Structures are given as C-alpha cells and as structure tokens.
Amino acid sequence: MTLPSSSKIIIIGGGIVGCSTAYHLAQMGKEVLLLEKAALTSGSTWHAAGLVGQLRSSANITQLLGYSISLYDRLEEETGLATGWKMNGGLRLACNEERWTEVKRQATTAHSFGLDMQLLSAKEAQDLWPLMDIGDVVGAAFLPTDGQASPSDITQALARGARSNGAQLVEQTPVTEILLEKGKLAGVRTPTGDLACEKLVLCCGQWTRDLAASIGITVPLVSVEHQYMVTEAFDVPSNLPTLRDPDRLTYYKEEVGGLIMGGYEPNPIPWAVNGLPEPFDFQLLDSDFDHFEQIMELSLPRVPALERVGIKQLINGPESFTPDGNFILGEAPEMENVFIGAGFNAFGIASGGGAGMALAEWVAKGEAPFDLWPVDIRRFGRPHSDTDWVRTRTLEAYGKHYTMAWPAEEHDSGRPCRRSPLYDRLKEAGAVFGEKLGWERPNWFAEPGEDGHDIYTFQRPNWHGPVGREHKAAREAAALFDQTSFAKFILKGPDAEAALSWVAANRVDRPVGAITYTQMLNDRGGIECDLTCVRTALDEYYIVTGTGFATHDFDWIRRNIPEGMNAQLVDVTSSFSVLSLFGPKAREVLQKVTRSDLSNEAFPFGQARQIGIAGCPVRALRITYVGELGWELHLPTEYAQTVYDALHEAGRPLGLRNAGYRAIETLRLEKGYRAWGSDIGPDHTPDEAGLGWAVKLKSGVAFRGREAIAKQRETGVAKLLATFVADGDVILSGRETIYRDGERCGWLSSGGYGHTIGKSIGIGYVRNEGGVTKDYVLSGSYELEVAAERVKAEITLSPLYDPTMEKIKG
Numbered sequence: 001m002t003l004p005s006s007s008k009i010i011i012i013g014g015g016i017v018g019c020s021t022a023y024h025l026a027q028m029g030k031e032v033l034l035l036e037k038a039a040l041t042s043g044s045t046w047h048a049a050g051l052v053g054q055l056r057s058s059a060n061i062t063q064l065l066g067y068s069i070s071l072y073d074r075l076e077e078e079t080g081l082a083t084g085w086k087m088n089g090g091l092r093l094a095c096n097e098e099r100w101t102e103v104k105r106q107a108t109t110a111h112s113f114g115l116d117m118q119l120l121s122a123k124e125a126q127d128l129w130p131l132m133d134i135g136d137v138v139g140a141a142f143l144p145t146d147g148q149a150s151p152s153d154i155t156q157a158l159a160r161g162a163r164s165n166g167a168q169l170v171e172q173t174p175v176t177e178i179l180l181e182k183g184k185l186a187g188v189r190t191p192t193g194d195l196a197c198e199k200l201v202l203c204c205g206q207w208t209r210d211l212a213a214s215i216g217i218t219v220p221l222v223s224v225e226h227q228y229m230v231t232e233a234f235d236v237p238s239n240l241p242t243l244r245d246p247d248r249l250t251y252y253k254e255e256v257g258g259l260i261m262g263g264y265e266p267n268p269i270p271w272a273v274n275g276l277p278e279p280f281d282f283q284l285l286d287s288d289f290d291h292f293e294q295i296m297e298l299s300l301p302r303v304p305a306l307e308r309v310g311i312k313q314l315i316n317g318p319e320s321f322t323p324d325g326n327f328i329l330g331e332a333p334e335m336e337n338v339f340i341g342a343g344f345n346a347f348g349i350a351s352g353g354g355a356g357m358a359l360a361e362w363v364a365k366g367e368a369p370f371d372l373w374p375v376d377i378r379r380f381g382r383p384h385s386d387t388d389w390v391r392t393r394t395l396e397a398y399g400k401h402y403t404m405a406w407p408a409e410e411h412d413s414g415r416p417c418r419r420s421p422l423y424d425r426l427k428e429a430g431a432v433f434g435e436k437l438g439w440e441r442p443n444w445f446a447e448p449g450e451d452g453h454d455i456y457t458f459q460r461p462n463w464h465g466p467v468g469r470e471h472k473a474a475r476e477a478a479a480l481f482d483q484t485s486f487a488k489f490i491l492k493g494p495d496a497e498a499a500l501s502w503v504a505a506n507r508v509d510r511p512v513g514a515i516t517y518t519q520m521l522n523d524r525g526g527i528e529c530d531l532t533c534v535r536t537a538l539d540e541y542y543i544v545t546g547t548g549f550a551t552h553d554f555d556w557i558r559r560n561i562p563e564g565m566n567a568q569l570v571d572v573t574s575s576f577s578v579l580s581l582f583g584p585k586a587r588e589v590l591q592k593v594t595r596s597d598l599s600n601e602a603f604p605f606g607q608a609r610q611i612g613i614a615g616c617p618v619r620a621l622r623i624t625y626v627g628e629l630g631w632e633l634h635l636p637t638e639y640a641q642t643v644y645d646a647l648h649e650a651g652r653p654l655g656l657r658n659a660g661y662r663a664i665e666t667l668r669l670e671k672g673y674r675a676w677g678s679d680i681g682p683d684h685t686p687d688e689a690g691l692g693w694a695v696k697l698k699s700g701v702a703f704r705g706r707e708a709i710a711k712q713r714e715t716g717v718a719k720l721l722a723t724f725v726a727d728g729d730v731i732l733s734g735r736e737t738i739y740r741d742g743e744r745c746g747w748l749s750s751g752g753y754g755h756t757i758g759k760s761i762g763i764g765y766v767r768n769e770g771g772v773t774k775d776y777v778l779s780g781s782y783e784l785e786v787a788a789e790r791v792k793a794e795i796t797l798s799p800l801y802d803p804t805m806e807k808i809k810g
Ligand SMILES: Cc1cc2nc3c(=O)[nH]c(=O)nc-3n(C[C@H](O)[C@H](O)[C@H](O)COP(=O)(O)OP(=O)(O)OC[C@H]3O[C@@H](n4cnc5c(N)ncnc54)[C@H](O)[C@@H]3O)c2cc1C
Pocket: 012, 013, 014, 015, 016, 017, 018, 035, 036, 037, 038, 039, 040, 041, 042, 043, 044, 045, 046, 047, 048, 049, 050, 051, 052, 173, 174, 175, 176, 203, 204, 205, 206, 207, 208, 211, 226, 227, 228, 281, 315, 316, 317, 318, 319, 341, 342, 343, 344, 345, 346, 347, 348, 349, 350, 351
C-alpha cells in the first residue's frame, strides 16, 4: 500500500492502544493514519494473558475500564471478528484479616462506583472456582462483570472497526524520526518518505519513551519482564472466572481447557536497560524457570492440580511499567499536538478500550474529556526525566502490585531525591518523611522514644497520636510546617493582569500586595487548578500551587494565556523555601523576629508583605489552609535554615512545634477546605464544590469557564460537596459509599480524623440527577458504607471547626 503524504492525525503503534485510539477517532469521522513498524499486535499485545478486570481506586478510571467491557461486549457483532471476550466474572481472595479488610474496602469502593461486587465466604468462592484449595482463605469478592479476552483478536477487531470507518492502518512502516519545524510538530519520517500531520499520537508501548525523548518529551516508563505459564488442557470449564490471589502474588485464567497462571515477583527483572533491541516483534524472552519458581511455590498449594498437569509454555514477555503503576495518557506538556498513550503496566488489554476512547477524545478536542488525573501525563515532574530513577521506583511499584495497598502508604525507593534546605534539621527533630514528586516532606514528627517509622494498618496508625499533638499545637499555640515543595511560578509581562484575568475565575485585577485564592476552569466550568496568586507588581504575579500539580498547573496556565498577550510564565519552585506558621500564637511568634508591623490593621488577611527576618527578605502571605491565624513565609532558599532557627527560638517558649503534612490534612478536613485531585477537579464546578463565592461572575470580566458557570447558576447543580461526621470510631480513608435515605448518592472524596472534634470526617458529593439544593442535602438522613458495613453519619455544609474569622483574621 502506498503511503499518503499527510494525514491530519497520525498514530504510531499498532498494539491494542493504538488500534483502539484509531477505532475511536475514525468513529468520530477524523482523518487518521496508523503506522506500525512490524505487524499489528507484534509488541506486547500478542502475548498478554487477557484478564480484563475493572476496579481501580479512581471512579473515572474504573468507568474507563467499564467502558472497555461494554465495547468488548459488542465488538464481535459489530466487526464480525471473534474477540474471545467472555464475561465470566472475577474473583479476588483474602487469606488474612488485614487482606479481608482491604477486600471489603474494595467492595465498598466498587459499590461507590456503581459496580456489583459481592463478598463471598471461602466455600462460596470455591463453588465458583472448584480447582482451588481454600484452607487459608478467609473470604473473597466477586465482580460478575469482569472477564477475559483474546488480546490479539480484540486488537484485530478494533483495527477492522477503524478501517471500516475510514482509518488507514499501515504495517511494516517504522517511524524513524518525528519532524519539527520551528520547534512545532510537522510530521514523521519513515523509510518510504516523510508524512505531514497536525496531530501525532504515540502508542508505541515500550518504544514510546525513547521516541518521545527524541523531541524533548518525558514519558517515564521502563521495560520489565513479566511471566505466566500455560498448562496443558485438563478439563477446566470455559466459564471459570478469572482469579486473583494477592496474598500468593498470583492470578489465573482459563485458557483452552487449561489454565494460565502468572504473578508479580517482589524482585522483578528489568529488561533492555541499555536500550531496546531492534527488531523485536512477535518475540518473547527466554523462560526464566528459576525466577518463576517463587510464584510456582505460592501457587501449588492453591491449585494442587498444577502438580499433575503438564506445563505447555512459560511465557516471558516484556511490558512497559511506570513509577506509580498507572498508565500515561494525554497531550505532552512539552509539545503541543503530540499525545501519548503508553505505559500500561500489564493491564493494557483491560484498559485499551477505554483508554483509546479517552485518548481519541483528548486528541479530537485538545483537552481531556473528563478528569483523568490518575493517568494524566502531567502528574509527572522533574525526577521522572531520569530513567534510572524511574526504573528504581517502577521496580518497587511492580513488586508491590499485589501487596496490601495501605492507606497513606509511601514509596521507599529512589529516596531521598529532592530535599528542602531544612531536611537535615527536620530529620534531627524527628521528622518522618513522605515523598511527593521526588520531594521529601515531613509527614509527622516522632518525639524521642517514639518509633519514627510509619507502621501501616487499616486501624488507627502509629502516627495518629503524634499527628494529634501537632494538630493541637496548631489549634492552641503555633505550628511550623516546611512547605518548600510547593510549586511556584512567576507570571510577568505587560499583559500579566489581562492574561491571568482570563485564566482565573476569581478577581486578580487587584492592588499590588493582594492575594487571590482562585480556581481556573475549563469550558465545562470544571476546576482545572486551585491555587493562590499574589500580585507582586503591576506587571507580575507570584503563583503558588500544590507540590504534585507543578507540571499540570504550569501547563494549564501557559496554554491558556491568550494568543498575542505578552506575559511569560516561569517556574521558580527551586528558588523559594516556604515556612508556614499557623496557630493563635503565630503573630506573637513572628513579631518576635521581625520589625514589621504585623497588626491586623497594618497587615490584614489576604495580603502579602515583604518583611525582614534575621537578615532575610521574606515574602509573607497572610492566608491559611488550616483554619488558623498565620503566614506562609516565602524566602530565598539560602535563608531557609536561618529563618527556621530564628522562628523556633522565638516560638519555643510559646509552644511552637514542628508539624507535618498529615496534620495539615486533619486540620483542613475540620475546616472543610477542599483538596484538588480528590474533592475538586475538572469534573466539579465551583458551585458544586461550594466555592461559588470565588467566581467573579458579577464582575463583568471575561474568563474561561464563565458561560458554563452562568448557565449552571440558572439550571442549578446535580451534586453538592458536603462534610460528614461518622458515628463511632470508624476509619474513613476516602471512597466510602454515601447513602441518603437508604439510597446510594455518592462516595467520599476524602476521609480522615479531626483531632479537635474527636471524630472521623469525610468529604463527598451528594448527587441527584434531578438536582440538588442545600435544603435537599441537609434534609436527608445519611449513612456511610465503610468496609462493607453501614454506619450513621451527620452531614453539614459548614466547617466542623470554625474558630470565628475573628480569630483567623485576628
Ligand atoms: C506476559 C504479559 C501478560 C499480560 N497480561 C495481561 C492481562 O492479562 N491483561 C491485560 O489487560 N494486560 C496484560 N498485559 C499487558 C498488555 O499486553 C499491554 O499492556 C498492552 O498490550 C499494551 O499495548 P500497547 O498498545 O500499549 O503496546 P504494544 O502492544 O507494545 O504496541 C506498541 C506497538 O508500537 C509499535 N511501534 C513502536 N515503535 C514504533 C515506531 N517507531 N514506528 C512504528 N511502530 C512502532 C510496536 O511495534 C508495537 O506493535 C500483559 C503483558 C505481558 C507482558
């Protein structure tokens, strides 16, 4: 077949993800050409085991996988090609009490997201899966709509569907270079010629990282060996559900009358560390029986028949894995019109259908169709540009695939990576660190004699008491938080005000020194960013956002600066340390170290001032995320230690304590402050989130998302964010189901404990298709499903702890 000289959209890679993306783009009527260097499916797709599970910890990603299932369900009929799809259900076993709690919590998550996940006794599970021994099984969960498919057949069916809607899929055509013109995407080079395109989609599996890197795009994935064995046939019924046995690190699936059994070793083997071999299509790696032995040993007691049946093959296939175990989707922040769909962590068959749909919409519309944050390419940042660091972290994530997913669990590998100048001081003071985007951040502080490690549990953890101590200091005296990891940007230029006014939903056209808390909205009115802007000069803003949102928020703001406006955005994260001083005695402490007038008259709430502390020029921001009087002190990094020491010396007699991120979490839950990524995000509008007060609708100033909000003010909302207080001593960690008058109406987006009120707190949306008002929300009687059991809960739309604004405002 002769290649065209151009196509509006070119997809590179004919695995399941490329074919699914082509299928969905073609269905939208887009001109699309897919180039595959060898044959369709010849990368990782052809040798996948074919289990298709759905449940993830995010509602949208679960729905994405649910979409895969609905697509696979109809694909054979639609295309006339067999897909091997069968909805035989999926079982998950629990072999100890902690795992049973985890499985019950997963069942609750499934219920929250509208999936029927049933809890079974060991015997009931065995009835569904008679081949197994249940001597150690405590219980199981069954998801009837899970299933399995033939990976190659599904992919070929997607390819046929794409072609029948006009897409061209060309095999034996490698893309050898991505062509740029003046730094912008122009097309691709192949051995048979150059092709121009407007949009390029990289679905090249393991090959994606290097191809993307050739034009400066970071795609943090690495190849890891993954093995499963295929047995001879021994009358295994074809309707046998898939089985996951996480305590034994293994999974199973029926395969032509025999079984497939694979697993996740704690000591995975990286592959192609020094570059991928070429060619490598329809190839496997050598079977590694020695390495698989540990999996086999775990499996035999579960399925004794495996002792007797012959092993047909031990498949060893390489697959791309990522540092957080989730795939990578979206438009590259480094280059407009280049999209990525890669890094599928051995669930690319399960997610291929939904991921292709979401990616196609992203390509077609230039924006994620809905909140895809857990898989969004912009969740990565600086440490991810180093492949060795990525590999280290990825191997840890792989090894933990089936280990218990503890609440608040931290990664251990690749640490410490990014350190605040205060790291050593904080460590000496007992800090127990967590990690975000490579940054070491104090989670909590152990006192002498206390074990300074996280001990994970589904009950109250060992840091519960220490966090309560820090919480109390913030409420009753003062607490100092090192928030150096905050992402910080400067927007500068003659059009800075006009540009930011367009991007921000709240007013930023305010005098120098004013701080604005604002959301940034998409055209649906959804919250893309939630951050603070300080006007530092007539032509300059200092923008502060969460550590994990550095890449995402920078990308959103930069892309939304209207064309032709003269305003430059610069990331200055590494230039400034941040010390947040909060608590009723914060003023007293701070006043001891600065000559600047800190009185409410001289330095009111919502203002930023330049003050001096111990020879250091400090930008002090009078704001709070914990509901107390206080300042965020932003200072050049080289002064951090000096200012930290001065504050502690001044604060010690007043009860000042070091405090960490877990205290911030409990403090903000009591105050009802929302967190982007859990409580608010692109699928939630400010009105739904109770943040409508921060939208400048009345101002007459144009801003992105305005029309959507104006319309919603007329139609009303179908969900409203509320705070819940659970009865009794239950543990809330998010995703618990909310019931209103006995009907499921949502799930908790955040959960935790409020040390001042002494109760478990949740935040979540109350949903009702017919509309939701404050009266509707407050008039219901509520229960929460926690680990599959219902508990009563009180609801409120007000903060649970409100130290009167007088106290905060001083
Ligand atoms: C042993 C094993 C078992 C698995 N079991 C399961 C399972 O049970 N369930 C599940 O959901 N997932 C499973 N997976 C994972 C699944 O196979 C992958 O996630 C999925 O196939 C990834 O699809 P892809 O399209 O991203 O990549 P690939 O299938 O690798 O496709 C990428 C394609 O891009 C092409 N390409 C690369 N570079 C270029 C270039 N420069 N020009 C042109 N073409 C190029 C390659 O030739 C390749 O065909 C398993 C994986 C392994 C290894």
